[in-house]
Amino acid sequence: xxxxxxxxxxxxxxxxxxxxxxxxxxxxxxxxxxxxxxxxxxxxxxxxxxxxxxxxxxxxxxxxxxxxxxxxxxxxxxxxxxxxxxxxxxxxxxxxxxxxxxxxxxxxxxxxxxxxxxxxxxxxxxxxxxxxxxxxxxxxxxxxxxxxxxxxxxxxxxxxxxxxxxxxxxxxxxxxxxxxxxxxxxxxxxxxxxxxxxxxxxxxxxxxxxxxxxxxxxxxxxxxxxxxxxxxxxxxxxxxxxxxxxxxxxxxxxxxxxxxxxxxxxxxxxxxxxxxxxxxxxxxxxxxxxxxxxxxxxxxxxxxxxxxxxxxxxxxxxxxxxxxxxxxxxxxxxxxxxxxxxxxxxxxxxxxxxxxxxxxxxxxxxxxxxxxxxxxxxxxxxxxxxxxxxxxxxx
Amino acid sequence: xxxxxxxxxxxxxxxxxxxxxxxxxxxxxxxxxxxxxxxxxxxxxxxxxxxxxxxxxxxxxxxxxxxxxxxxxxxxxxxxxxxxxxxxxxxxxxxxxxxxxxxxxxxxxxxxxxxxxxxxxxxxxxxxxxxxxxxxxxxxxxxxxxxxxxxxxxxxxxxxxxxxxxxxxxxxxxxxxxxxxxxxxxxxxxxxxxxxxxxxxxxxxxxxxxxxxxxxxxxxxxxxxxxxxxxxxxxxxxxxxxxxxxxxxxxxxxxxxxxxxxxxxxxxxxxxxxxxxxxxxxxxxxxxxxxx
Numbered sequence: 001x002x003x004x005x006x007x008x009x010x011x012x013x014x015x016x017x018x019x020x021x022x023x024x025x026x027x028x029x030x031x032x033x034x035x036x037x038x039x040x041x042x043x044x045x046x047x048x049x050x051x052x053x054x055x056x057x058x059x060x061x062x063x064x065x066x067x068x069x070x071x072x073x074x075x076x077x078x079x080x081x082x083x084x085x086x087x088x089x090x091x092x093x094x095x096x097x098x099x100x101x102x103x104x105x106x107x108x109x110x111x112x113x114x115x116x117x118x119x120x121x122x123x124x125x126x127x128x129x130x131x132x133x134x135x136x137x138x139x140x141x142x143x144x145x146x147x148x149x150x151x152x153x154x155x156x157x158x159x160x161x162x163x164x165x166x167x168x169x170x171x172x173x174x175x176x177x178x179x180x181x182x183x184x185x186x187x188x189x190x191x192x193x194x195x196x197x198x199x200x201x202x203x204x205x206x207x208x209x210x211x212x213x214x215x216x217x218x219x220x221x222x223x224x225x226x227x228x229x230x231x232x233x234x235x236x237x238x239x240x241x242x243x244x245x246x247x248x249x250x251x252x253x254x255x256x257x258x259x260x261x262x263x264x265x266x267x268x269x270x271x272x273x274x275x276x277x278x279x280x281x282x283x284x285x286x287x288x289x290x291x292x293x294x295x296x297x298x299x300x301x302x303x304x305x306x307x308x309x310x311x312x313x314x315x316x317x318x319x320x321x322x323x324x325x326x327x328x329x330x331x332x333x334x335x336x337x338x339x340x341x342x343x344x345x346x347x348x349x350x351x352x353x354x355x356x357x358x359x360x361x362x363x364x365x366x367x368x369x370x371x372x373x374x375x376x377x378x379x380x381x382x383x384x385x386x387x388x389x390x391x392x393x394x395x
Numbered sequence: 396x397x398x399x400x401x402x403x404x405x406x407x408x409x410x411x412x413x414x415x416x417x418x419x420x421x422x423x424x425x426x427x428x429x430x431x432x433x434x435x436x437x438x439x440x441x442x443x444x445x446x447x448x449x450x451x452x453x454x455x456x457x458x459x460x461x462x463x464x465x466x467x468x469x470x471x472x473x474x475x476x477x478x479x480x481x482x483x484x485x486x487x488x489x490x491x492x493x494x495x496x497x498x499x500x501x502x503x504x505x506x507x508x509x510x511x512x513x514x515x516x517x518x519x520x521x522x523x524x525x526x527x528x529x530x531x532x533x534x535x536x537x538x539x540x541x542x543x544x545x546x547x548x549x550x551x552x553x554x555x556x557x558x559x560x561x562x563x564x565x566x567x568x569x570x571x572x573x574x575x576x577x578x579x580x581x582x583x584x585x586x587x588x589x590x591x592x593x594x595x596x597x598x599x600x601x602x603x604x605x606x607x608x609x610x611x612x613x614x615x616x617x618x619x620x621x622x623x624x625x626x627x628x629x630x631x632x633x634x635x636x637x638x639x640x641x642x643x644x645x646x647x648x649x650x651x652x653x654x655x656x657x658x659x660x661x662x663x664x665x666x667x668x669x670x671x672x673x674x675x676x677x678x679x680x681x682x683x684x685x686x687x
Contacts, residue, residue, distance in 0.1 A: 021475035022468055050471035055503035059464035062457060062500065066432065066468025069455050072475055074468070092457050198453040198469060200428045200482055205448035207456035214445050 002178050007138040007170040008033030010177045011077075011103060014142045016047045017185040018101075018149055020075040022067030024052040024060045028082035029115045030167035031105040035077055057082040061089035061102075068098040069206055071197030073149065076100070079167055080107035080121045087125060093160050094129025094222065096207055099152035099192075100160040101145065102130075106269070106320075107167040108356040116357020117167040119269060120321040123297070123329045129222050131161040131229070132298040133251065134269045138175045141165040143246060146180060149189050150236050157229055158195060159222065164297075166270040168357070180244055188243045226299040233296060252301035254293040255308050257283060261290035263372050264309060266334055267318040268294040271353075271360050275318070278365040289369060294330060302337045309334070310343040316372040318365075318382075320354045328352050328379045347374060353382040399451070401427060406449040408441040411610025413574040413600035413617060414516045415441070418487075420577055421514055421598070424584035425483050427452060430473075432466040434488030434497060435459035437523040437602075438516060460497035462486040463504035463513055470509045479510065483588055487514040490531035491521045493597075494557040505564040505593045512587045512594040515557065518602040526605040526656075530555035533625070534673060535666055536656050538605075543659040548666045553673060561595040562631035568592075569631040573599040575617030579628060579640060599626045607655025619650040624674035627681045641685040644678055647671045 003010070011034045015023075023042070025035040041047040050067070054060045057078050064074040078086060083104055093100050104122045108114040122132055131151060135141035141163065148161035165171060180188075196204055210218060234250035241248055254272075257279050258264055265275050272293045282289045292308050292315075294301075309315055319328035327335070331350030338344035351368050354360040364383050371377065398404050401422045408415040418438055422429065433439045433456045442449035443456065457465045466486035473479040486504065488497055493515040501513060520538050521527040528541040534553045537543040541550035562569040567590045572580040580598060587594040601617045603610045620626035621640065625647060628640035647670045651657035660666045678684055 022471045024468065024471075048475075050475050052467055052471050053507065054464065054467075055499060055506070058461065059467070059500050059503050062461035062464030063468035063471065065457055065461075066455070066465035066470075067472040067475075068468075069465075070430075070469045070472035070476070072472040074472075088458055089461065096457070198430050198455055200430065200453055203451055203453045205443055205450050205454045208443040208445040208448065209440050210445045 001181065002176055004174060004176050005179070006033065007141060007165065007173050007175065009037055010138050010142050010179065011145065012037030012041065013179060014145050015075050016041050017180065017182055018073065018075070018146065018189060019047070019191070020049055021072035022050045022052065022064060022074045023076070024054055024063035025076050025078065026054055026057045026060045026082060028057070028079045030107060030171045031077045031079045031082070031103065033171065034103060034105070057085040058089060061086040061093065064100050065089060065093050065096070065098060068100050069096070069198050071194040071199065073192040074100055075102070077103035077105065079105045080109055083121045083125065084109070090125055090130065091128045095218065097158040098160060099158055101148045101152055102160065102162050103145070104162050104164045105167040105171045106164055114356040117169050118320040118355045118357065119164070120355070122162060122164045123321040126298055126329070129159060130298065131159060131296065132164055133161065133296050134164045134294065135170065136270055136272045136293065138170055138173065138177050141170055142177055142179065143240065143244065143248070146185060146189055147236055147240055147251065151229070151232065153192055154232060154236070155195055157225055157232060159225060164269070169270045184243050188240060230299055230301060250304070252296045252304045253308060254295060255290070256293065257290035258292055258308055258312065260288055261312055262288040263314045263316070263369060264290045264292055264312045265316045265318055265365070265368055266292045266294065266330060268297060268330060269320065271318065271320060274360055274362060275365050278362055278369070282369070297330070300333050302333070305334060305337040306341065309345060310341070312345050314347045314372050315345040315349070316368050317348065317350045318368055319350065319352050322352045322355065322379065331379070347372065347376050349377045350379050351377070351382050352379055358383055399423060401451040403449045403451060406442045407444060408437070409604050409610070411603040411613040413602060413613050414438055414518060416577070416613070417516055417574045417580065417598045417600045420580050421485065421487070421584050422452060424581040425485060425512070425588060428481055429483040429485060430469055431455070432462045432469060432484070432486045434462040434492035436489035436492055438487070438489070440523055459492050461500050462488050462492070463497060463500040466511050467504050467507065467509050470511055484511045485514055486511055487516065489522070490515060490517040490519060491529035494530045494555050498557070501561070502564065505561060505566050505595070509593055510591050512584070512596065515595070515597040516600045517597050518600050518605060520605050522602050522605045531557065535660060535670060537659055538656070548660065548663065558595065558597050558631070562634050565634045566593045566595065567633055568594040570596045571599070571626065571628050572596055573617050573621050573626060573628060574601065575599070575614055575621055576628065576640070583630070605656070608653050612653060616650070616653045619645065619653060623647045623650045624678040624683055625650060625670070627677045627683055629681050636681070639681045639683055642683050643685050644674070644683070647674050
């Protein structure tokens, strides 16, 4: 059923449809509307769930860890500093192979304190063993949560999934969303049946000490699962399409006008909507430009990226995050996808834009295409304000 | 000791480990229908070296400081599953993970009113990392990070009053127990599980390695801590002092001289006097002295 709805409300509605038994979260902007709605649903008896109000994000993550280990579907959401405060538990949840699903309402990192959107928070946790799936719009944000639970709880996977959606732009944006109906959700996402759980009828120990004889194999197993999951993602999205009538390909990347493109921008999240508009405009003028949208950032779809870009001459990677002192995060992966390969772009330039909520406008995207020439650049910032830098540099 | 189905022998604790005995007393008093959530620490390390486990009950370890929060999630899930009334939940950790890094998670668990027993095994330092001081290390203790030297008699602060901090939350039950008094310890665990809501028991558990006494002295050393008034065994119900174990107080020197961690004090009567004052204050505050 199509509804004109705020992103956060839509997420709360879809989480309600997944029937989590334990929900725990700590307030942080711009995640708050999601869990406020869920709290109200529990208060109204519309949702049978234990909503645990905790004293910190560290405990929110710990509560859902405990709930998941006891064999119950769980949910939490956070942003920015909250995600960082959870970090230790985030790694732990993955190491313990618990199928937790979390929404990250992407927001900039302090300092300076800033509540607006970029993707530095979730990207900083890229090595945690969580799947990271980035939505472009609220329809995807809703759908990806259902796919997230199916993926996480798949017996071949048993790993947590972070659904990332740009803070404010998506969380507080009103869009028309085709909300999945409960009967179809039930069909696609059956009740959670854990592989292992804390149960006095069948005692198990979880979270044991692994000495050097065992630790590496535990990490290797996660690495292997991530590698194999590239295939499961396309399988699960196929099933999703069949039930809900959508057209998600493999949920790894989206190729937009890339087939004969000479210049392609690679990006992730809601900014891709803006880039598509510029691509359409340029195509109308006969320019061969395109967009490659990264949907799944972990595991990173190297093979799909290679196939999509191997014949493109010039590629610009637009990151809404910066790895201070190094190449920008997505740019590193794109370069890695072509290392040692016969084919590939002549130029892979890297641009950083939109940090701390600075608008990435149509003109910003035009600027990226303009600057995409024979000379490669690395981690150049787009839309910097030179007048604000003068003082620091004494110009 | 006989093998226990709930806490099996063959784990890798040091000889004379007070915590191993205390943990076994706790789980046997709690019974088989119990889920244990453990912080990182000696107990986790010596009972669950993969692929072995000493635990005959469902047991989970996540991190150093979050057993109270993980247990909150376990309890919430049991309520959701309709299994809470048939299942006891224990969160447990050492003094560092409870009173220092995990104090916030513990306070959150108490404040939220979860039906969980939190057990703190208090061996008065960070033992499995090499005897560093914690907030529950006693005044004047020689540890590797509060060393005694020309300008120092050891740890400069008294023990953090974690039982009182817990009691201030107004929770139904707070108790101190000692591995030196096993029947009292078992009674307190059973009493805790007869009460719904959050409970806290802090158990003094001697550590031969960290306290530097012979392994076979575990029980007498633990007993002396109580008998001198340095480790009073009291109970709070809903924030009000409701009971205490009375003693015929012995001088603190008897306790101090049993352990290497206090050896530096024995030729320093001024510093011993300060410790005697701590014991005397406890005796007065909790009315510990047996009427003759």
